[in-house]
Amino acid sequence: MTAKKESIWRLVIVLTTISLLAALALTGVYALTKGPIEKGQKEKKEQALYSVLPKYEGTVRDTVIIDANNEPIPVHLAINKEGKICGAGIETYTKKAFSGRFDLMVGFDVDGTIVNTEVIKSAETPGLGDKINKDKSNFANQFNGKNPNDFKLLVTKDKGDVDAITAATISSRAYCDAVERAYEVFMKIKEGNNE
Numbered sequence: 001m002t003a004k005k006e007s008i009w010r011l012v013i014v015l016t017t018i019s020l021l022a023a024l025a026l027t028g029v030y031a032l033t034k035g036p037i038e039k040g041q042k043e044k045k046e047q048a049l050y051s052v053l054p055k056y057e058g059t060v061r062d063t064v065i066i067d068a069n070n071e072p073i074p075v076h077l078a079i080n081k082e083g084k085i086c087g088a089g090i091e092t093y094t095k096k097a098f099s100g101r102f103d104l105m106v107g108f109d110v111d112g113t114i115v116n117t118e119v120i121k122s123a124e125t126p127g128l129g130d131k132i133n134k135d136k137s138n139f140a141n142q143f144n145g146k147n148p149n150d151f152k153l154l155v156t157k158d159k160g161d162v163d164a165i166t167a168a169t170i171s172s173r174a175y176c177d178a179v180e181r182a183y184e185v186f187m188k189i190k191e192g193n194n195e
Contacts, residue, residue, distance in 0.1 A: 053087055090105070104175070146161075172186070
């Protein structure tokens, strides 16, 4: 029995050592990759912002609006040389995607017309839902130049004006949901500046 107990203790020590080494290795990899991943995400947001803002000369003023779901929505206001808002880039999201959530940047001109949209973060199904990305399809381009005041941000199947991605209606609906959320935030800002 002593040999059996000794064998079990050796096994416990070996497994514990292997687990500790694996945990240390994972911690090291996380520490090495965390910074570059965060930097890449920040650069992607900055590129998205400047691709969705209307052409203007001036500065960007950042603020945060709390949406109806009590979620913070970062807003980047384009301020012209006269100090007036000439558009906005709004970081929006949806939790209705096939993958659960994705994030978009939506740009509006001063009248609320969509300048452009860009996917910031998404995990939609490759070959189907990932067609929300501009490098995969032209789906997102149909929003450009449209004002949600007279362009229904629903897929045609739901009596809206948006042509859904074939076999990816859930992702298409989610995209519309995110753009609608951005428009609601933009309208809050616009109303707040008219008071």
